[in-house]
Amino acid sequence: MDMIAKWFLELYETTGINLTIVYDAYDRQRFLSGLGMTVYLSVVCILASIVIGAVGAWAQGSPLRVVRGLVNGFVVLFRNTPPLVQIFFFYFGLGQILPRIEDVDGMRVPILTNVQWAIVSLSLFAGAFNVEIFRSGIEAVPRTTTEAAEALGYTRFGVYRHVLLPLALRICLPSLNNNLVNLLKTTTLAYAIAVPETLYVSKQIWTDSQNVPVMMIVLLLVYTALVGILVFIMHRWEKALAIPGYGQGGAR
Amino acid sequence: MSEVFTAAPAARQKGDVLPVLLPFRAPAPRAWRWPRLRLVHLVGIVGALLLIGGGAFAQGGAPRLSALEVIWKWFPLLMSGFGFNILMSVLAMALGTVAGIGLGLLQIGENRFLRRLAWAATQFFRNAPWLVLLFFAMFMIPFQFRVFGYTIPFPDWVKAIIGFSLPVMANMSEILRGAVASLPSGQWEAAESLAFSRRQTLFMIILPQCVKRMLPPWMNLYSLITMATVQASIVGVSEMLTLTSQVHAAEGGRPDLLAPLYGFAMLCFFVYCYPIERFTLYLERRFQLNQ
Numbered sequence: 001m002d003m004i005a006k007w008f009l010e011l012y013e014t015t016g017i018n019l020t021i022v023y024d025a026y027d028r029q030r031f032l033s034g035l036g037m038t039v040y041l042s043v044v045c046i047l048a049s050i051v052i053g054a055v056g057a058w059a060q061g062s063p064l065r066v067v068r069g070l071v072n073g074f075v076v077l078f079r080n081t082p083p084l085v086q087i088f089f090f091y092f093g094l095g096q097i098l099p100r101i102e103d104v105d106g107m108r109v110p111i112l113t114n115v116q117w118a119i120v121s122l123s124l125f126a127g128a129f130n131v132e133i134f135r136s137g138i139e140a141v142p143r144t145t146t147e148a149a150e151a152l153g154y155t156r157f158g159v160y161r162h163v164l165l166p167l168a169l170r171i172c173l174p175s176l177n178n179n180l181v182n183l184l185k186t187t188t189l190a191y192a193i194a195v196p197e198t199l200y201v202s203k204q205i206w207t208d209s210q211n212v213p214v215m216m217i218v219l220l221l222v223y224t225a226l227v228g229i230l231v232f233i234m235h236r237w238e239k240a241l242a243i244p245g246y247g248q249g250g251a252r
Numbered sequence: 253m254s255e256v257f258t259a260a261p262a263a264r265q266k267g268d269v270l271p272v273l274l275p276f277r278a279p280a281p282r283a284w285r286w287p288r289l290r291l292v293h294l295v296g297i298v299g300a301l302l303l304i305g306g307g308a309f310a311q312g313g314a315p316r317l318s319a320l321e322v323i324w325k326w327f328p329l330l331m332s333g334f335g336f337n338i339l340m341s342v343l344a345m346a347l348g349t350v351a352g353i354g355l356g357l358l359q360i361g362e363n364r365f366l367r368r369l370a371w372a373a374t375q376f377f378r379n380a381p382w383l384v385l386l387f388f389a390m391f392m393i394p395f396q397f398r399v400f401g402y403t404i405p406f407p408d409w410v411k412a413i414i415g416f417s418l419p420v421m422a423n424m425s426e427i428l429r430g431a432v433a434s435l436p437s438g439q440w441e442a443a444e445s446l447a448f449s450r451r452q453t454l455f456m457i458i459l460p461q462c463v464k465r466m467l468p469p470w471m472n473l474y475s476l477i478t479m480a481t482v483q484a485s486i487v488g489v490s491e492m493l494t495l496t497s498q499v500h501a502a503e504g505g506r507p508d509l510l511a512p513l514y515g516f517a518m519l520c521f522f523v524y525c526y527p528i529e530r531f532t533l534y535l536e537r538r539f540q541l542n543q
Contacts, residue, residue: 073296080525081518082479084486085493089518093511185381192486199384212391220380220388227379 018211021218027205034201035222041118041187041197042226046180048123053130053176057168058160060135071131078128084189086125091117091193118190126183133179137172138164170241177234181227188223198222281538317503319512326499333492334520340413340491341478348417348477349470352424359429362450370425377422382480389415390487409491412484420477427469431462464539471532475525482517492517 005023012018020027059071078086095117100108112120141164149163169176191199199219206215317325358370377385393411397404435458443453485493496513503509 076526076529077296077518077522080475080479080522080529082482082521084482085514085517085521088493089511089514093514096507096510181379185379188381188383189483191383199381199387203387216384216388216391219384220376223381223384224376224379 018209018214019218020205020209020211021215024209027209030201030205031198034196034198037115037195037197038187038226041115041122041190041195042184042230044119045122045126045183045187048119049126049130049180049183050176052123052127053134054165056127056131057134057138058157058165060131061138061156061160074124075128075131078125079132083122083125083186084192087118087121087189087193090121114193115190115195118187118193118195122183122186122190125186126179129179129182130176133172133175134165134168136175137168137170140171141167170243173234173238173241177231177238180234181230184227184230185223282534319509322499322503322509323512323516326502329495330492330499330516330520333490333495334517334524336409336491337481338478338524340409340416340481340484340489341474344413344416344420344477344481345474347413348420349424351417351421353428355421355425356428356432357454359425360432374422374425374429377418378426380419382416382419383483383486385418386412386415386483386487389418408487409484409489412481412487412489416477416480416484419480420473423473424470427466427473428462430469431465432458434465435461468532468536468539471528471535475528475532478525478528479521482521492520 008019008023012023021031022028056071056075059067062068062071091114095110095112098111101111103109145163145167146159149159154162187197188199190197191203194200202215202219206212209215323330355370355374358366359374361367361370380388389411390408393406393414395406395411397406439457439461440453443457448457481491482493484491485497488494490498496517500506500509500513
């Protein structure tokens with residue numbers, strides 16, 4: 001570890017490439033915690049948005065008009081407004097209106113911290129897209145499949161859980177994949193409400209060490225790597241789920 | 253002619269023609285309509301209005317303006333900010349589209365090296381977060397250029413436009429590549445057998461057919477970039493979101509005003525982007541019919 005640090009210090013002195021995140025323990029710790037926050041935000045938001053998408057797509061097939069209307073309204077609203085304004089609306093707008101609670105020290109604090117608000121708003125944003133994606137997958141499942149399941153005595157939820165959703169998931173995995181990559185990229189917006197994720201700590205680091213270009217390139221590479229990992233996992237999942245005739249995985 | 257139908261059911265009038273004997277006429281495509289206001293939208297609009305106006309009743313103090321009055325008072329300023337957002341989105345889209353078509357053509361070109369390079373650039377800019385690219389453009393582009401003794405200033409908003417056009421370029425390149433790949437290969441072969449050169453095939457046969465396929469995703473991209481322009485406020489361009497927080501500060505920083513003000517910003521973008529989404533859906537459906 002010491003050798004590596006020394007080498008990077010030498011690199012800085014000879015070439016001017018100042019990678020403080022490698023040789024400086026404080027910066028390294030900061031950067032790693034930022035990276036951890038990005039991964040945490042992404043994983044939680046991805047899981048939450050998939051749940052929102054699956055539940056929303058189920059509710060869209062509801063016989064009740066009001067439920068359908070509410071889900072449609074949610075999807076349309078969240079798809080057509082900027083995610084940054086959504087985050088501001090939730091964090092500044094709703095966060096101020098909601099009552100405050102007392103924490104362990106007796107201080108009056110908001111119900112949700114900025115990290116939690118970021119998770120809520122990012123999940124809702126990506127969830128709205130996921131509802132549409134799942135719906136398109138469900139529409140691609142032949143109607144006769146549903147009818148056959150109904151004839152076997154499945155309830156509406158049973159049909160959805162055991163027949164429709166597994167098939168629809170395989171059909172819509174490529175577009176789901178796309179949206180989750182988008183979500184991972186959108187987590188940078190949490191920067192705006194001071195969530196200490198990768199972009200935020202990078203800004204702190206380049207303000208302290210005056211190494212904007214280097215950190216910029218590190219940042220781009222880090223996000224490319226994160227997206228690459230996500231895409232790799234999704235492809236593995238797609239392959240594992242593949243059944244002949246459904247989605248792209250089956251065709252191969 | 254009429255003897256043919258004598259065996260037809262009694263209800264049939266003389267001179268009627270069996271439907272199966274009618275010539276096939278494709279149903280006319282549905283004309284584009286403005287989205288109908290349904291229960292959903294009414295609920296949404298009323299909800300938004302309540303949210304915006306809600307602050308008025310929460311604080312009944314006499315000297316305080318209600319949220320609606322505040323928005324009305326600052327309406328011209330906020331709208332000028334929104335107009336600036338639209339302007340940035342249009343310019344970024346124009347710049348990104350031109351660059352993206354170039355990159356996309358390189359991606360489907362014959363030069364192996366250029367093809368790999370264009371592919372790598374496309375993937376790189378597609379997978380980088382937009383906000384990071386915006387920071388990239390903001391910090392890496394100098395604030396002025398000196399060309400032949402002339403100083404060309406590069407204000408923040410121009411750099412922001414360049415920052416936004418980078419992801420547009422990459423996505424456009426991918427849209428073009430996808431559209432060309434989705435055409436049946438018979439088109440290329442037919443053109444080759446008619447002695448078209450590769451360039452002629454591309455520009456006279458392939459690309460004109462691709463325009464139709466590229467239009468819906470292109471409009472989608474436009475709507476996305478419009479919604480992304482608010483991110484410029486993070487790097488200090490004074491557009492709608494910046495102005496919104498300034499208005500909030502000018503009104504004394506009342507916390508109950510935040511939700512209405514940001515709600516109003518959401519409403520503006522919704523009103524602008526929702527018709528675009530509907531129109532994109534309509535185009536998608538219409539082009540699928542004719543294929």
